[in-house]
Amino acid sequence: MKGMNLKEIDTEKFQHDLLEWYKREKRDLPWRKERDPYKIWVSEVMLQQTRVETVIPYFERFMEKFPTLEALSEAEEEQVLKAWEGLGYYSRIRNLHSAVKEVKEKYGGKVPDTLEEMTSLKGVGPYTAGAVLSIAYGKPYPAVDGNVMRVASRILSIWEDIAKPASRKIFEEAIHRLMYTEDPSSFNQALMELGALICTPTSPSCLLCPVQEHCHAFEEGVQEELPVKTRKKSMKLVHIGAVVLKNKEGKFLIHKREATGLLANLWEFPNFEMTSFLDPETRLRKLLEETYKIDSLIHNGTFAKIQHVFSHLTWDIDVYAGEIQNEIPEDERVKLVKPEEIQDFAFPVSHQKIWKEYKRTIRE
Numbered sequence: 001m002k003g004m005n006l007k008e009i010d011t012e013k014f015q016h017d018l019l020e021w022y023k024r025e026k027r028d029l030p031w032r033k034e035r036d037p038y039k040i041w042v043s044e045v046m047l048q049q050t051r052v053e054t055v056i057p058y059f060e061r062f063m064e065k066f067p068t069l070e071a072l073s074e075a076e077e078e079q080v081l082k083a084w085e086g087l088g089y090y091s092r093i094r095n096l097h098s099a100v101k102e103v104k105e106k107y108g109g110k111v112p113d114t115l116e117e118m119t120s121l122k123g124v125g126p127y128t129a130g131a132v133l134s135i136a137y138g139k140p141y142p143a144v145d146g147n148v149m150r151v152a153s154r155i156l157s158i159w160e161d162i163a164k165p166a167s168r169k170i171f172e173e174a175i176h177r178l179m180y181t182e183d184p185s186s187f188n189q190a191l192m193e194l195g196a197l198i199c200t201p202t203s204p205s206c207l208l209c210p211v212q213e214h215c216h217a218f219e220e221g222v223q224e225e226l227p228v229k230t231r232k233k234s235m236k237l238v239h240i241g242a243v244v245l246k247n248k249e250g251k252f253l254i255h256k257r258e259a260t261g262l263l264a265n266l267w268e269f270p271n272f273e274m275t276s277f278l279d280p281e282t283r284l285r286k287l288l289e290e291t292y293k294i295d296s297l298i299h300n301g302t303f304a305k306i307q308h309v310f311s312h313l314t315w316d317i318d319v320y321a322g323e324i325q326n327e328i329p330e331d332e333r334v335k336l337v338k339p340e341e342i343q344d345f346a347f348p349v350s351h352q353k354i355w356k357e358y359k360r361t362i363r364e
Contacts, residue, residue, distance in 0.1 A: 069100050094264070102122065127145045134187075146162065149167075159228055161229060256335075294324055319354050
């Protein structure tokens with residue numbers, strides 16, 4: 001470590017200052033009232049890459065629907081995806097669903113309380129395992145996510161690149177050495193809370209920080225330079241044409257995505273990457289004929305333009321409306337549904353927006 005060595009921190013005083021602040025200032029969050037490892041596990045998976053304010057209503061609804069590990073393990077994937085709809089990063093819920101089934105079969109429905117068993121479950125990495133083991137079982141494992149790495153990098157003056165996977169071990173070791181072993185649950189949550197409320201990515205509130213006197217970055221005036229993080233590669237931009245199609249009975253065509261890959265098994269309106277020089281309406285008609293054997297009439301011009309940003313790519317979606325002129329066969333991946341049935345299927349956010357715009361501009 002460059003700069004401050006861990007020995008130069010008064011660990012007991014640091015723990016005391018941090019935990020006293022946490023007791024006073026911690027937010028009233030529904031999962032903080034829990035010690036059930038299943039519920040803590042669900043909350044931690046939801047909180048990955050999602051804001052706390054967004055997660056609260058999802059967590060409460062999810063727990064009403066799947067109050068126990070057994071309830072989730074027995075649920076159909078379609079139900080589970082629908083309950084997750086809008087949270088994004090759907091591999092998280094698929095992995096959780098697989099993992100709770102394994103817990104039911106292999107561990108009799110009891111969430112494992114060892115690091116080795118916990119990290120053997122699908123989708124459970126060191127962070128999730130550390131959070132569940134410390135919060136639910138009171139075991140002194142660090143829970144090191146981006147928030148915690150940022151806090152540790154500033155307090156301990158760690159100049160390792162947090163974007164590199166190899167750096168995680170350094171941060172885990174640092175937090176392990178700082179750990180308040182008498183209450184690992186509060187200690188880990190206090191670090192997370194400090195990162196969320198005070199030690200923020202930009203413009204940290206150093207003057208309000210309860211552990212300011214322990215912070216080497218503040219002492220040196222380099223808090224804005226830490227953590228070190230290399231930039232991601234440039235974002236891929238994909239131009240998509242989507243079409244909301246209605247048949248003569250007033251039913252709408254929806255299609256289920258492939259079982260693997262991006263947004264796997266979610267439902268959507270027909271859409272295609274637009275790479276041709278043909279005019280968009282002609283291109284869409286040809287693609288619908290090739291893919292679904294649909295004879296379609298596409299209205300001229302878009303009724304909506306939607307942009308959806310993923311971590312690695314951006315979709316620019318031009319949305320059209322049209323009619324199906326012929327009879328088309330349905331199967332498990334292609335359905336014709338009444339407008340009131342649309343809400344029963346799990347759609348990605350971009351296609352929820354398409355439907356909302358369609359109702360607003362075309363049907364009303």
